Amino acid sequence: MSFNSIRIQTHDFDLAQEYQQLRELSSTxxxxxxxxxxxxxxxxxxxxxxxxxxxxxxxxxxxxQEIVDQANQRWQLIGGTVIHRVGELLPRDxxxxxxxxxxxxxxxxxxxxxxxxxxxxxxxxxxQVSQDGQQHWVESKDSDTDAxxxxxxxxx
Amino acid sequence: xPPQRVMSLINLLFFGRxxxxxxxxxxTIDAATPAEIRQLLAADYPALVKELxxxxxxxxxxxxxxxxxxxxxxxxxxxxxxxxxxx
Numbered sequence: 572m573s574f575n576s577i578r579i580q581t582h583d584f585d586l587a588q589e590y591q592q593l594r595e596l597s598s599t600x601x602x603x604x605x606x607x608x609x610x611x612x613x614x615x616x617x618x619x620x621x622x623x624x625x626x627x628x629x630x631x632x633x634x635x636q637e638i639v640d641q642a643n644q645r646w647q648l649i650g651g652t653v654i655h656r657v658g659e660l661l662p663r664d665x666x667x668x669x670x671x672x673x674x675x676x677x678x679x680x681x682x683x684x685x686x687x688x689x690x691x692x693x694x695x696x697x698x699q700v701s702q703d704g705q706q707h708w709v710e711s712k713d714s715d716t717d718a719x720x721x722x723x724x725x726x727x
Numbered sequence: 728x729p730p731q732r733v734m735s736l737i738n739l740l741f742f743g744r745x746x747x748x749x750x751x752x753x754x755t756i757d758a759a760t761p762a763e764i765r766q767l768l769a770a771d772y773p774a775l776v777k778e779l780x781x782x783x784x785x786x787x788x789x790x791x792x793x794x795x796x797x798x799x800x801x802x803x804x805x806x807x808x809x810x811x812x813x814x
Binding site for chain 2: 690
C-alpha cells in the first residue's frame with residue numbers, strides 16, 4: 572500500500588513542500604514527477620477577471636481516491652499527492668497539483684499524466700469564469716476526453 | 728384497495744451550469760427514480776429539463792453514478808452533474 576494524499580482546499584499550496592514530502596517517503600524513491608496547473612489569463616481571446624471552482628463535497632474525494640487507486644494498480648508507485656483548489660481564484664494562481672514518487676521514472680511520468688487526464692474528465696469540479704462583469708460556466712473539451720480515453724486500451 | 732405508494736422524499740442537487748436553471752426548484756421532491764424527477768420538473772422548469780436531457784449529463788444517487796431508472800429510497804440525495812471541467 573503506497574502513500575497517498577488527496578486534498579481539496581481553498582488555500583494555496585507550496586510546490587517545494589509537496590515535492591519534499593514525496594522525496595522523503597522512502598530511500599527507494601528514485602523519481603518524483605510533479606505537475607502544477609495554473610489559472611490561465613485567457614478565455615475566448617480575452618482576459619478573465621477571475622475563476623470560481625465548484626465541486627461536489629464528498630463525491631469529489633471519493634472519485635479522486637478511485638483514480639489514485641487505479642494509478643496504484645497500473646504502476647509501481649511509492650506515493651502520490653493530488654491537490655485541487657476550489658473557490659475564487661485569479662489568473663496565474665495555482666489550481667491543481669499532482670505529484671508521484673516511484674523507483675523509476677517511467678512509472679512516475681505515466682502515472683502523473685494518467686492522474687491529470689482522469690482528474691480532468693471524471694472528478695466533480697466545475698469552473699466558472701468571470702469576464703467583463705459576466706459569469707459563464709466553462710465547457711468541457713473533447714481533447715480532454717480523448718486524452719483520458721487513450722488509457723482505456725493500455726494494460727487492460 | 729390498491730397498495731399505497733410509499734412517499735420517497737428525495738434531496739435534489741444541481742451542479743455547474745445546471746444550477747443556473749434550477750434556482751427556483753424545491754430542495755426536495757417525491758419520486759421513485761431520477762427519470763421520474765425529470766418528468767415531474769418538466770412542466771414548471773422546461774429549460775432545466777432540456778439541459779437534464781443532454782446525454783452528457785450524469786446522475787448520482789448518494790454520491791454514486793447510477794442509471795436514470797435507479798430506484799430511490801426515502802431520503803436519497805440525487806445530484807445532476809454536467810460534464811466536469813476541473814484541473
